[in-house]
Amino acid sequence: MAEAPGSDEEPAGTSGWVPQGARGSLTRNAPLAKLVWFKSGGAADWLFEPADIEDLTSFLSALEPGTPVMALGLGSNLIIRDGGVPGVVVRLGKPFAGVEVKRDCVIECGGGAPGILVASQARDAGIAGLEFLRGIPGTVGGFVRMNGGAYGREVADVLIDCDVVLPDGNSINLPVSDLDYTYRHSRLPEGAIVVSARFQGTKGDPAEIGAEMDRIAEARENSQPLRTKTGGSTFKNPPPESSGGQKAWQLVDAAGCRGLKKGDAQVSEKHANFLINTGDATSGDIEGLGEEVRRRVSEATGVALEWEIQRVGRP
Structure with missing residues (x-):
């Protein structure tokens, strides 16, 4: 376990004092790009992987009040902004x-x-x-x-x-x-x-039950860019009354955004409601591309798409 310094040794950019004595893994300035599907973004001030529920509760109870806390799962529907995440990111492991x-x-x-x-x-x-x-x-x-x-x-x-x-x-x-x-x-x-x-x-x-699971797996494989650096469905499907029943991907298509690029970020050719990192896209590229898609869809269709992907951290 990496040693956590006292408050007098707090590194620049860290939000709040972080307690010592955790039994799990505690790492400061921990890169997060490798933990998210887009493979982009900055570091966490602190990354904590608790040993068990008691370790988690005791660690959090000792944090300085007001320290930001964020849970991280598989990182599949998430943009970690390039400036990193303040406070503590908690990753629940095995x-x-x-x-x-x-x-x-x-x-x-x-x-x-x-x-x-x-x-x-x-x-x-x-x-x-x-x-x-x-x-x-x-x-x-x-x-x-x-x-x-x-x-x-x-x-x-x-x-x-x-x-x-x-x-x-x-x-x-x-x-x-x-x-x-x-x-x-x-x-x-x-x-x-x-x-x-x-x-x-x-x-x-x-x-x-197994046959239905196989059907779902095959449908995902055939329709989604699963073997790329992606973040899953980018935008929520809007209410039918505001979109004429069109789903998010249909609105993105209607605005001519399929295949649109910003740096190495791209709207997937396979599924227009997926953004992909084709190389070394920054999170700024990916989020910026999403905002450009939202702008074009609004201009073309009058529908304001809402992000489904969570975007966290410092720009």
């Missing part, structure tokens, strides 16, 4: 990636568990209704926060409750009703870290 089958078709998952693992465990247990998680390229913590969804279903349809650690180290349990889910949005408190969640499925046939 200790938080467990998946356990409970009674009555309930699946309990750690906040760091990937969606594909949750769906696979449910399949093996004959639990249906969670197949769509196979199509969400992220971890439980991320898609609980964002009400992640794919192929006609979303987290709000299956979540029972979640356990959350707040930036001050306090733990709370939130039932799904408290999250006030809407499309790709929840009322989860800022800086809160989802450490576990429970999902409700139904009894099903493992072979049929």
Whole structure:
């Protein structure tokens, strides 16, 4: 574990005093580009990978009040800006990636568990209704926060409750009703870290569940630029009443943006609602390209696209 200095040794650019004594990995000025799908962006003032839930809560409770805290999962739907991320980035690793089958078709998952693992465990247990998680390229913590969804279903349809650690180290349990889910949005408190969640499925046939998961995997492979440096769906699909029923990718196409470039950032030719890093694009290039797409779509169609990708950190 990297040693954390006292407040009198705080490095330039660091937000808040960071406590010593954590059992997990604690790194200052930690590069984040390698941890996100776009492979771009700056460093975290501090990157903390806790050893377990007790390590996480004690670390956060000892932070200087007001220190920014951000959870990082697989980095699949995220732009880390080039100036880096202030405060502490918390990355939940293997200790938080467990998946356990409970009674009555309930699946309990750690906040760091990937969606594909949750769906696979449910399949093996004959639990249906969670197949769509196979199509969400992220971890439980991320898609609980964002009400992640794919192929006609979303987290709000299956979540029972979640356990959350707040930036001050306090733990709370939130039932799904408290999250006030809407499309790709929840009322989860800022800086809160989802450490576990429970999902409700139904009894099903493992072979049929597996076939549906295979269908989802094939559909993603055929329609999305999965083998590139990308960030997943860039913009939210707008309400049908404002877009005439057109989805985000159709509006991007209508504005002539498919294939549009800014430096090494490009609108994917394969799926117009995906941005890709074709080489050494900066996060500024990627975000700037997205803003140019929004501008052109607004001019061409009158629809103001909203970002689905999260953009964090200093410009």
